[in-house]
Amino acid sequence: MDHDNYDDGYIRGILNTVKTIAMVGVSANTSRPSYFAFKYLLERGYRMIPVNPVIVGQELLGRKVYAKLTDVPEPIDMVDIFRAPRYAVEIVEEALALTPRPQVIWMQLGIRNDEAAKFAEANGLKVVMNRCPKIEYGRLSSEIAWMGVNTRTLSAKKAQLFGRGIQRMALNRVTLAGGATDAAVRAEKPGR
Amino acid sequence: MTDRIPGFATLAIHAGAQPDPTTGARATPIYQTTSFVFEDVDHAASLFGLQTFGNIYTRIGNPTNAVLEERVAALEGGTAGLAVASGHAAQIVVMHCLMRPGDELVAAKKLYGGSINQFNHAFKNFGWNVVWAEPDDIGTFERAVSPKTKAIFIESIANPGGVITDIEAVGRIAKSAGVPLIVDNTLATPYLCKPIDYGADVVVHSLTKFLGGHGNSIGGLIVDGGTFNWSREKRYPMLCEPRPEYHGIVLHETFGNFAFAIACRVLALRDLGPALSPFNAFLILTGIETLPLRMQRHCDNALAVAQWLVDRREVAWVSYPGLAGDRYHNLAKKYVPQGAGSVFTFGLKGGYDAGVKLVSNVKLFSHLANIGDTRSLIIHPASTTHRQLTDAQKIQAGAGPDVVRLSIGLEDKEDIIADLEQGLAA
Ligand SMILES: Cc1ncc(COP(=O)(O)O)c(C=O)c1O
Numbered sequence: 109m110d111h112d113n114y115d116d117g118y119i120r121g122i123l124n125t126v127k128t129i130a131m132v133g134v135s136a137n138t139s140r141p142s143y144f145a146f147k148y149l150l151e152r153g154y155r156m157i158p159v160n161p162v163i164v165g166q167e168l169l170g171r172k173v174y175a176k177l178t179d180v181p182e183p184i185d186m187v188d189i190f191r192a193p194r195y196a197v198e199i200v201e202e203a204l205a206l207t208p209r210p211q212v213i214w215m216q217l218g219i220r221n222d223e224a225a226k227f228a229e230a231n232g233l234k235v236v237m238n239r240c241p242k243i244e245y246g247r248l249s250s251e252i253a254w255m256g257v258n259t260r261t262l263s264a265k266k267a268q269l270f271g272r273g274i275q276r277m278a279l280n281r282v283t284l285a286g287g288a289t290d291a292a293v294r295a296e297k298p299g300r
Numbered sequence: 301m302t303d304r305i306p307g308f309a310t311l312a313i314h315a316g317a318q319p320d321p322t323t324g325a326r327a328t329p330i331y332q333t334t335s336f337v338f339e340d341v342d343h344a345a346s347l348f349g350l351q352t353f354g355n356i357y358t359r360i361g362n363p364t365n366a367v368l369e370e371r372v373a374a375l376e377g378g379t380a381g382l383a384v385a386s387g388h389a390a391q392i393v394v395m396h397c398l399m400r401p402g403d404e405l406v407a408a409k410k411l412y413g414g415s416i417n418q419f420n421h422a423f424k425n426f427g428w429n430v431v432w433a434e435p436d437d438i439g440t441f442e443r444a445v446s447p448k449t450k451a452i453f454i455e456s457i458a459n460p461g462g463v464i465t466d467i468e469a470v471g472r473i474a475k476s477a478g479v480p481l482i483v484d485n486t487l488a489t490p491y492l493c494k495p496i497d498y499g500a501d502v503v504v505h506s507l508t509k510f511l512g513g514h515g516n517s518i519g520g521l522i523v524d525g526g527t528f529n530w531s532r533e534k535r536y537p538m539l540c541e542p543r544p545e546y547h548g549i550v551l552h553e554t555f556g557n558f559a560f561a562i563a564c565r566v567l568a569l570r571d572l573g574p575a576l577s578p579f580n581a582f583l584i585l586t587g588i589e590t591l592p593l594r595m596q597r598h599c600d601n602a603l604a605v606a607q608w609l610v611d612r613r614e615v616a617w618v619s620y621p622g623l624a625g626d627r628y629h630n631l632a633k634k635y636v637p638q639g640a641g642s643v644f645t646f647g648l649k650g651g652y653d654a655g656v657k658l659v660s661n662v663k664l665f666s667h668l669a670n671i672g673d674t675r676s677l678i679i680h681p682a683s684t685t686h687r688q689l690t691d692a693q694k695i696q697a698g699a700g701p702d703v704v705r706l707s708i709g710l711e712d713k714e715d716i717i718a719d720l721e722q723g724l725a726a
Pocket of ligand 1: 386387388389412414415455459484486487505506507508509518519520671
C-alpha cells in the first residue's frame with residue numbers, strides 16, 4: 109500500500125463498509141478537531157464509540173465512553189487513532205487482541221507511524237494514515253465542496269442525498285479522480 | 301491502479317460541478333438566495349460552529365460560488381478556493397488573515413496600478429506597511445525582508461508592461477524567510493502558468509479578466525496552495541491560535557492544508573463582507589469552461605499583433621515577452637511556454653499626441669480601462685488612468701506619454717491589425 113497516495117476507491121470502500129468506529133483519543137472539548145470528527149461521523153450514520161481513559165464513564169453526544177479498546181463490549185469495524193504517532197503500535201496491538209478483529213486502522217490527519225501500519229497490514233488489516241475520515245467523507249460525498257475545497261473528484265452523475273436531512277450527501281457517488289494537489293502533498297511529507 | 305488525473309480542459313469544464321442532486325439540472329444552477337434553511341437547531345449549531353459542511357448565508361458561502369471556488373482551485377492545483385466580489389477584495393481578504401498593524405508586506409514594484417494604490421493608501425490605513433522590491437533584481441526582495449515581514453506579493457505576468465517575474469526565485473526567498481508567497485495570476489491564468497508549482501503558497505485572481513473572459517462580471521478568487529505550515533511559523537494568529545470568534549477553534553489544526561481558505565472565508569469574508577453575487581459566479585463559470593481555447597487564441601493573436609507592430613515605422617518599441625528579442629523572453633519560455641498572455645504595451649514615436657490620436661481613431665478596439673475581454677481593448681494610460689501623476693511618476697509606472705496598452709481579443713487577427721493600421725495612418 110502506497111501510504112502517500114490512496115486511491116479514492118480504497119478510501120470510499122473503507123468508509124462504505126465500516127459501520128462501527130471506535131475513536132481512540134477523542135476529546136470532550138467541543139472546539140477540538142476530534143470532537144468535530146466524532147460528531148460529524150455520528151451524524152452521517154456511523155455507530156461511534158468514544159475511547160479515552162480521561163473521560164471514562166461519561167457520555168459523549170449520548171455515546172458511552174470507554175477507557176480502552178478492550179473494554180468495548182461490541183464488535184468494532186474501524187479504529188480511528190487520534191493519538192500521537194508514538195502510541196500507534198500499542199493501539200494496533202490492542203486492536204489485534206479483539207475478537208472479532210477490526211478490519212481497518214485509521215490514523216488521523218498529521219499522524220503517521222509506518223511500523224504500526226506494517227504490523228496491522230501483516231495481520232490482514234487495512235490501514236489509512238495522515239487523513240481525516242470527516243474530510244474524506246466530505247470530499248467523496250462532495251459535501252466539503254460547499255466550503256470551496258478541491259474534492260479532487262469529477263462526476264457527470266447526479267450526487268446522492270443522504271437520508272432525509274438538508275445538506276447531507278451520501279458516499280455512493282460515482283466519480284473519477286479530478287486533479288492533483290501535488291504541492292500540498294509534498295509540503296505535508298513528515299520531517300520537512 | 302492509481303487514479304487517473306484529468307487534463308486541464310476537462311477540469312475547466314467539470315471541476316466542482318455535478319448534476320443537481322434533486323432536479324438533475326446539468327448546468328450549475330444560480331442559487332440566487334440570501335439564506336439556507338436549517339433542519340433543526342442542532343444542524344444550525346453545527347454549521348455555525350464549523351462542525352459540519354454546508355451553507356448558511358450567502359455572505360459566507362453559496363453553492364454556485366462554491367462550484368467556482370473548486371473549479372479555480374482545481375485548475376491551479378490548490379487545496380481550496382474562496383470567491384469574493386473583486387480582485388481587490390481578494391487581496392484585502394488575504395492580507396486581513398496575515399497582517400496585524402505594524403507588519404510589513406514585501407511587494408514587487410511592477411504591479412497593476414490599482415494594486416499599488418491599494419497597498420500604498422488603503423493598506424497604510426490599516427497600519428500595514430508595504431516595502432517595494434524590484435522584480436528585475438531578485439536581490440531586492442531578499443533585502444526588503446525584515447522580522448516584521450508577513451508575506452511577499454508578486455504578479456506572474458505584471459500588468460501592464462508584460463513583465464514576467466521569476467516566481468521560483470522569489471519563492472525561495474519567501475521560504476527561507478518563513479513567509480507565504482502570494483502570486484496574482486490574473487494575466488497568465490492557470491492555463492499559462494500555475495504558480496503553486498513554482499513555490500507560491502496562495503494565488504489570487506481578478507476573475508473580471510481572462511477567467512470570466514467576457515467583460516461582463518467583476519469577481520475575485522483566492523486559492524490556498526495548501527503548502528504553508530502555519531503552525532510551525534507561529535506568527536499567524538488567525539491560523540495557529542484559538543479563535544475567540546469560534547469558541548477557541550484553531551483553524552490550522554482543524555482544517556489542515558485548506559485552513560487558509562477557511563480563514564479567508566470565516567474570519568475575513570464573513571466579517572469584512574465583500575461577497576460575490578451568485579449570478580456573477582455563474583457567468584464567470586461559463587467563461588471558464590472555454591478558458592483553454594480562449595487563452596490560446598488570445599496569446600496567438602497577441603503575438604501576431606506584437607510582431608506586426610515591431611515593424612511599423614510609427615512604433616518606437618514593443619514590450620511583449622513572447623517576442624524573441626524581449627528582455628523577459630527567457631522567463632516567458634520557462635513560466636508561460638504556451639504564450640505570453642494578451643496584455644502588453646508599446647511606445648509611439650509621436651509621443652503623447654500620437655497616443656491620444658490612436659485611441660480616438662480606432663474603430664474595432666474599445667477605448668476603456670479593462671483587460672481580458674473577448675473584445676480587443678486599448679488605453680493610453682498617460683491621458684487616462686495615470687493622468688494625475690507627474691511625468692516622472694508616469695515613466696516610473698511604465699505609463700510614459702508615449703505608452704499605449706493593448707488587451708488583444710479573440711477577433712480575427714487580420715481585423716485587429718487592420719484597425720491598428722488605419723488608426724496609426726489616420
Ligand atoms: C493584475 C490585476 N490584479 C488585480 C486587479 C483588480 O481586480 P478587480 O478589478 O477585479 O478588483 C486587476 C484589475 O485590473 C489586475 O489587472
